[in-house]
Amino acid sequence: xxxxxxxxxxxxxxxxxxxxxxxxxxxxxxxxxxxxxxxxxxxxxxxxxxxxxxxxxxxxxxxxxxxxxxxxxxxxxxxxxxxxxxxxxxxxxxxxxxxxxxxxxxxxxxxxxxxxxxxxxxxxxxxxxxxxxxxxxxxxxxxxxxxxxxxx
Numbered sequence: 001x002x003x004x005x006x007x008x009x010x011x012x013x014x015x016x017x018x019x020x021x022x023x024x025x026x027x028x029x030x031x032x033x034x035x036x037x038x039x040x041x042x043x044x045x046x047x048x049x050x051x052x053x054x055x056x057x058x059x060x061x062x063x064x065x066x067x068x069x070x071x072x073x074x075x076x077x078x079x080x081x082x083x084x085x086x087x088x089x090x091x092x093x094x095x096x097x098x099x100x101x102x103x104x105x106x107x108x109x110x111x112x113x114x115x116x117x118x119x120x121x122x123x124x125x126x127x128x129x130x131x132x133x134x135x136x137x138x139x140x141x142x143x144x145x146x147x148x149x150x151x152x
Contacts, residue, residue, distance in 0.1 A: 013129045014141040016120065018084050025080030030065055037064035070102040077144070087144040097139045105137035 041057060042050065050057050072078040076087045076096060090097050097105070112119020112132045119132035134140055 012140075012142045014086050014143060015129065016123050018086065019120070019123065019131070019141060022078070022080035022084040022086055025083050026069075026078050029079045030068065033064055033068045034061050037061060066103070066106050069106055070099065073097055073102045073105065073139075074099065081141075081144075085144045086141050088139055089142055091134070091138050091140045097137070101137045101139050105133045105139055108133040108136040 037060065038050075038057075041060065042048075069078060072081075073088050074096060076089070081087065088097055089095065090101065108119070109132075123129050123131040123134075128140065130140060
């Protein structure tokens, strides 16, 4: 059964606190992703420790993080967003975000954390509740009001 899309602006807004709750869940998921991504590298080195300032390893972990987040954002939501009933959409079409949008979103989201999370705090004063990475990538977070289907 198809349901009409949610159209009122008040229903679409995602508060900063809901957003940060989803981020907290996603940080926990990212720990697992980065652990799994790091295991083969450490195994190839015979269990030897990797220097903390190794640019190749840091790049590998950054690509692994983008792999998880980019893939999840293309599908509309990460594990944290699913738990907090949030969906990522293209701001113009309301459909799925493109790979280019997810790449821009990832890069700008990293910058959003740098000045004490100011890129996220900006969402408190924006009427659309958009953070820096939402504006730069042309995406929006919306509440996911689709009813759950029970499986028996």
